[in-house]
Amino acid sequence: MVEVLRRIGVDLDFLGDQTCCGQPAFNSGYHSDAKILAKRFLSLFDRDDYIVCPSGSCTSMVKIFYKELFKNNPEMHEIIERVSLRTHEFSDFIVNVLKMKDVGAYYAGKVTYHDSCHLLRELKIKDEPRKLINSVKGIDFIEMNNSDSCCGFGGTFSIKFPDVSVSILDEKLENIINTGAEAVVSADMGCLMQIGGALKRRKIPIETMHLAELLASDRG
């Protein structure tokens, strides 16, 4: 992400004190733990800059679910509004804020794209990653069947109900393999861990790539 954003002229800073937005606790029902981390995130990031995050899931936590988490804490609403307005998922930032599609990437190969659930259904970001992928020079982009269906990760769901999770994943892998792509691209670490974890375990030679990795690529 650093490489891509610098390539297109973005001045970057990284706050070394940042940790987690609190989503794992929130999604598991531990709201008081989540609130502590959410407050920490909000005060750390309450600055004038744009906040860019390479994950649909973390971004939707900040932009959508912080309001839910603090629905009974009106004193928090202002800071949430302020921070969440400036927070953007990586592809959303490039396409909708910077109004760019071609970031000067080169990748000679066939790739497919998996829509991560939170990016697609919470943040409604569907076309942005596709625009960026299609603008990569040399790329052969192919849509998979049901690209918008869940990969089965779901955070702690993947550990609480491992067999159901992997069974959902099986169908996702089937759709990925059927495209004949050599790499599957997505914009969420959770999905990539889930999909990549099974591809590796089964020794299936398909690479998993974050959208930022693809856009950083200049391999011929």
Added chain:
Amino acid sequence: MGLYRHDFNKESDKALKDENLQKALRFTTDRFRERRKTAIAEVDNWEDLRSIAREIKKETISRLDTYLELLEENIVKNGGIVHWAKDADEATKIILEIALNGKVKSVVKSKSMATEEIELNHALNNAGIEAIETDLGEYIIQLAGETPSHIIAPAIHKTKEDISKLFSEKLKIPYYTEPEDLTRIARDKLRQKFLMADMGVSGANFAVAETGTIVIVENEGNARLTTTLPRIHVALMGLEKVIPRFEDLALFLSILARSATGQKMSSYVSLISGPKRKSEKDGPEEFHLVLLDNGRSNILASDETRESLYCIRCGACLNICPVYRKVGGHSYGWVYSGPIGAIISPQLLGFDKAPDLPFASSLCGACKDVCPLKIDIPKVLLELRNRVIEENRKMNRVGVRTFESLGIKLWRLSMQSPRVYMALITLAYYVQKLWNRGNGHNITLLPPPFSQWAKNRDLPVFAKKPFRKRWDEIKDEQVWE
């Protein structure tokens, strides 16, 4: 709630290993998804219809007492009798009493999830009254002694071959394999039951308050027969099914049929306003409407989860759900399955009976997008998860969740301190070498509870130099111009 089974992992494990079920689930949910998609594409203003329907339901539920009283008033005006049942026991008692007063020996039933919810057949049988399900799917599962596995298609877990075998064994007939033959046999058997029955029991898809009309949609004609042939008709309906005005009905019929089966309109829509009138030749002599609460007013009392009551039981969320598609209906342990089951079962039954259900979702949100009433199921799931955790905390119960809450707390504490966080990921880099029997690029073994991950999936290795250390080296590099 005797049939309640609550170990989601255990139940779903059976389903995952059942190859026939896996095939049936995939085939049926694909077909339902496809049909729904086609049916809503025919409507220009589908999103508007959803919004209008939601607004109507929202207003109705917010003044539910008023609308239910209006409904009662109008049903009574039409010559019907209205009963209020606070729970399953009371509803069963009311229906049994109607049956005993009417000297009922046999009952025919059209499809009704509410009667499944109160286990009415069981109670009728115990009282020596025969109760026969007349919807083909329900008839099949009644013969098999099972419960519905889908809100609108109760027998989707059964293949054609399963049904051939079941019919031949239970009905003592030759082994027929053609669906046409099987349907003909069911129809012959059921026609006799219809003619003999003293009482018909149905559910209700909607009840129109201003006219005192209950509305039943179906595709087989069995509900029409159930509600017109026997001399007594009893309809059991959850409190939330009321709609205010007759003019609202067209909208609800359309969104229900399109979302459920992908039809423009169901084959049969019966509008029933009371018993037979003096001028009429057909119809029952008595008409009873039983309004079932059974936990619904608890949902009504909660601002956070009230929208669970907007549901019109179309089943679209089941068909789109990646979890339902794999585990089927029975894994959810009660009559309501899929995403809607995961939110209403724990609220109607209590968390002690359904503690797993709010967690049995990947929160992918596909259900919210297909719901004709735009019920934000993921949001309600998140709220219920929090309630489960809070309830556990208050009761100080020791169990798996004690370890989980301790784990979350330790994790949260480490996330509050960048230094601890840094130390942990550095430590993880060294520790992973002990566990790692993989190729050096992936972790293949993990300690519990993460061992559940590593059973079927690798994990990327922790970096030797975490990003926050690398950042110190690259932060002063020039922006490319």
